Amino acid sequence: MNIYRLATRRGRAALGATLTVMALLLGAGSASAAVMPAALHQGLAPAAVGAVAPAAASDAKGKTFAIATDTTFAPFEFRNGSGDLVGIDMDLLRAIADNQGFKVDIKSLGFDAALQALQSNQVQGVIAGMSITDKRKLIFDFSNPYFDSGVQMAVAKSNDAIKTYADLKGKTVAVKRGSEGETFANSIKDKYGFTVKALADSATMYDDVKAGNSVAVFDDYPVLAYGVSQNNGLKIVTPKEQGSSYGFAVNKGQNADLLAAFDAGLANLKASGQYQKILDKYLAAPETAKQTSFFELLANSFPALMKGLGMTLLATALSLIIALVLGIVFGFLKVSESRVLRIIASIYVEIFRGTPLLVQAFFFYFGLPQLTGRPLDVLTAGVITLSLNAGAYMTEIVRGGIQSVDPGQLEASRSLGLGYVTSMRRVVVPQAVKIMTPSFINQFVITLKDTSLLAVIGFAELTYQGQQIYASNFRTGETLLIVAALYFIVIFILTQLSNALDRKFNK
Amino acid sequence: MTATPAAAGAKISVRNLKKSFGSNEVLKGLEVDIAEGEVVCVIGPSGSGKSTFLRCLNKLEDITGGTVTVDGYDLTDPKVDLNAVRQHIGMVFQHFNLFPHMSVIQNIMLAPVELKKLDRAGARAKGMELLKRVGLSEKADARPASLSGGQKQRVAIARALAMNPGIMLFDEATSALDPEMVGEVLQVIRDLAAEGMTMVVVTHEMGFAREVADRVIFMDAGVICEEGTPEAIFGNAQQPRLQDFLAKVL
Numbered sequence: 021m022n023i024y025r026l027a028t029r030r031g032r033a034a035l036g037a038t039l040t041v042m043a044l045l046l047g048a049g050s051a052s053a054a055v056m057p058a059a060l061h062q063g064l065a066p067a068a069v070g071a072v073a074p075a076a077a078s079d080a081k082g083k084t085f086a087i088a089t090d091t092t093f094a095p096f097e098f099r100n101g102s103g104d105l106v107g108i109d110m111d112l113l114r115a116i117a118d119n120q121g122f123k124v125d126i127k128s129l130g131f132d133a134a135l136q137a138l139q140s141n142q143v144q145g146v147i148a149g150m151s152i153t154d155k156r157k158l159i160f161d162f163s164n165p166y167f168d169s170g171v172q173m174a175v176a177k178s179n180d181a182i183k184t185y186a187d188l189k190g191k192t193v194a195v196k197r198g199s200e201g202e203t204f205a206n207s208i209k210d211k212y213g214f215t216v217k218a219l220a221d222s223a224t225m226y227d228d229v230k231a232g233n234s235v236a237v238f239d240d241y242p243v244l245a246y247g248v249s250q251n252n253g254l255k256i257v258t259p260k261e262q263g264s265s266y267g268f269a270v271n272k273g274q275n276a277d278l279l280a281a282f283d284a285g286l287a288n289l290k291a292s293g294q295y296q297k298i299l300d301k302y303l304a305a306p307e308t309a310k311q312t313s314f315f316e317l318l319a320n321s322f323p324a325l326m327k328g329l330g331m332t333l334l335a336t337a338l339s340l341i342i343a344l345v346l347g348i349v350f351g352f353l354k355v356s357e358s359r360v361l362r363i364i365a366s367i368y369v370e371i372f373r374g375t376p377l378l379v380q381a382f383f384f385y386f387g388l389p390q391l392t393g394r395p396l397d398v399l400t401a402g403v404i405t406l407s408l409n410a411g412a413y414m415t416e417i418v419r420g421g422i423q424s425v426d427p428g429q430l431e432a433s434r435s436l437g438l439g440y441v442t443s444m445r446r447v448v449v450p451q452a453v454k455i456m457t458p459s460f461i462n463q464f465v466i467t468l469k470d471t472s473l474l475a476v477i478g479f480a481e482l483t484y485q486g487q488q489i490y491a492s493n494f495r496t497g498e499t500l501l502i503v504a505a506l507y508f509i510v511i512f513i514l515t516q517l518s519n520a521l522d523r524k525f526n527k
Numbered sequence: 528m529t530a531t532p533a534a535a536g537a538k539i540s541v542r543n544l545k546k547s548f549g550s551n552e553v554l555k556g557l558e559v560d561i562a563e564g565e566v567v568c569v570i571g572p573s574g575s576g577k578s579t580f581l582r583c584l585n586k587l588e589d590i591t592g593g594t595v596t597v598d599g600y601d602l603t604d605p606k607v608d609l610n611a612v613r614q615h616i617g618m619v620f621q622h623f624n625l626f627p628h629m630s631v632i633q634n635i636m637l638a639p640v641e642l643k644k645l646d647r648a649g650a651r652a653k654g655m656e657l658l659k660r661v662g663l664s665e666k667a668d669a670r671p672a673s674l675s676g677g678q679k680q681r682v683a684i685a686r687a688l689a690m691n692p693g694i695m696l697f698d699e700a701t702s703a704l705d706p707e708m709v710g711e712v713l714q715v716i717r718d719l720a721a722e723g724m725t726m727v728v729v730t731h732e733m734g735f736a737r738e739v740a741d742r743v744i745f746m747d748a749g750v751i752c753e754e755g756t757p758e759a760i761f762g763n764a765q766q767p768r769l770q771d772f773l774a775k776v777l
Binding site for chain 1: 585610612624627683687689
């Protein structure tokens with residue numbers, strides 16, 4: 021329980037009410053986007069420079085480390101138009117890995133998922149714009165800080181009524197669940213009399229403001245500044261609050277070589293000026309990006325979406341094959357004469373039909389590795405989830421199909437002296453298959469659509485790729501339309517094909 | 528293989544046969560011996576247990592109590608190979624139960640081929656011979672759905688004969704047929720009787736029972752109420768219940 025609470029987002033406990041007052045004083049006038057990089061540069065702890073020790077780097081040299089990160093926390097990590105992970109964290113990590121001669125295998129999981137993956141040793145490190153907090157230090161070891169953050173407030177571009185916290189009286193503001201913005205908003209909401217609404221990610225939050233459901237957002241300033249530069253339809257109206265520092269984390273007492281290499285590499289990059297270049301790339305004097313046309317959006321996002329569609333189809337195909345086997349096995353158990361076997365099959369069906377697919381996905385990806393100590397990759401966990409879930413429904417389809425064949429068919433076959441297995445194989449099953457086929461096609465479509473739920477565990481299927489795209493370009497509506505159209509086209513083609521095969525073979 | 532207390536020479540021997548569905552006792556201790564070549568017709572009102580009795584003879588129903596011995600096999604012995612016993616007993620159902628996904632000839636060939644009694648060519652030749660016997664040679668490759676009721680039942684009889692059984696069981700074989708088709712099916716059964724096949728025929732066709740039966744059994748409420756030659760049963764009924772039944776159906 022405690023562990024889970026610690027795993028919430030960026031530094032819930034970092035800011036108290038007293039800090040807020042200090043921050044208001046210290047941060048006054050410091051946070052226009054243009055001056056940010058300079059401020060950052062000065063804000064960084066210089067302690068690491070002295071600690072550069074080439075010897076420390078050699079421990080990590082040549083090794084490959086799995087590093088988890090958030091799915092979208094622009095400008096720290098997000099996917100560009102061609103689906104590649106970029107951002108300050110990503111560029112920094114890769115540059116440090118280069119500098120120190122180790123390799124990284126970056127897993128884009130989502131913030132909570134990344135921390136859970138680290139705790140279950142599925143990855144060796146996490147870099148995800150994560151604040152260094154005392155609570156987190158209890159379970160993680162942090163690198164030297166590589167970025168100093170802080171919270172700002174933004175409102176819709178057209179909104180001239182809200183300029184200060186005092187203008188929020190009686191209104192609703194959007195925050196990102198578990199973020200520093202949420203902590204800060206909660207710390208001042210009573211004083212200024214507004215309501216806080218917690219949402220899952222930045223894009224949703226901005227959409228909520230643009231839709232008028234909330235009047236303002238509180239978010240980390242680099243995130244907001246980047247969003248504004250990408251035409252997210254907002255404008256920043258308050259100065260930056262004093263915030264916490266971001267660090268790279270490993271499990272406490274583990275992977276000291278990786279941590280040392282990170283610190284050494286960071287110091288080297290700072291000394292060479294490469295660090296500053298990376299920050300400038302995302303934050304310095306952001307030019308307002310030109311809004312591209314729908315067709316340009318389509319063309320730009322197409323490669324990433326096709327990659328996602330491929331993963332969707334792969335997961336669907338694998339899951340359906342396994343689900344079919346499970347459905348046949350348990351379906352036959354359900355119609356067997358043995359009470360025990362029938363009960364076993366019923367338990368399986370009830371468990372997987374009686375719990376949400378989403379909970380099952382979380383369990384197999386996060387829960388099971390923590391129980392067994394053996395990490396599962398996201399495709400495996402996703403396929404296991406979908407197979408077992410679809411298998412439960414397939415079991416019922418198989419049972420229903422077999423039971424809908426006239427019992428006289430089995431009797432006639434048995435009366436000829438044919439055994440149970442032969443009778444099922446030659447007489448009952450061929451007729452049951454014909455009855456089951458439409459339900460199979462239906463389940464196939466459902467499973468294909470259910471793959472979209474795997475986006476939450478960071479499986480890079482179609483919906484996930486769509487989320488990645490609108491998280492960095494903030495064009496939610498158009499992107500979701502494209503994603504939905506792709507699902508529709510694929511499902512339409514596949515169902516027409518299935519129905520044609522059904523007609524051909526099940527005359 | 529040991530035929531326990533069965534009567535010597537009996538093809539089928541039923542001793543104190545009881546059958547219950549839950550708490551409902553459908554058969555209440557039947558005693559029947561059927562000799563080789565004998566044609567026994569079972570008559571009686573609906574729900575009297577005729578069909579259940581028939582279905583106990585090849586153990587399509589689990590037997591609650593008593594013994595059924597067929598061709599020397601004790602069906603109530605858990606070690607008995609039911610599949611082997613059933614190859615000696617052909618059964619014809621009220622609703623034909625033809626396999627709709629197979630052609631007529633495939634229906635007939637299924638058991639001989641699956642049980643490796645014959646190769647495909649041999650099974651087909653034998654199947655064609657049986658079809659000729661029931662007068663349906665030209666329907667060999669038709670689907671059951673395209674046949675009339677009478678034709679379906681004749682195919683079902685041919686299928687039941689494919690394993691060369693020594694016993695044939697008919698469970699109201701003409702009850703589901705349109706009246707004009709009853710005759711063609713009864714003719715096939717009549718021919719089988721003439722060839723000396725041991726048969727147990729559950730039927731509502733009293734005229735037919737009178738004509739082909741060596742013995743008629745009248746069942747009512749799970750017991751054998753009266754049995755005897757067709758002449759005795761139809762001409763000189765003793766029990767009021769049989770008299771009552773005959774008054775209604777004749």
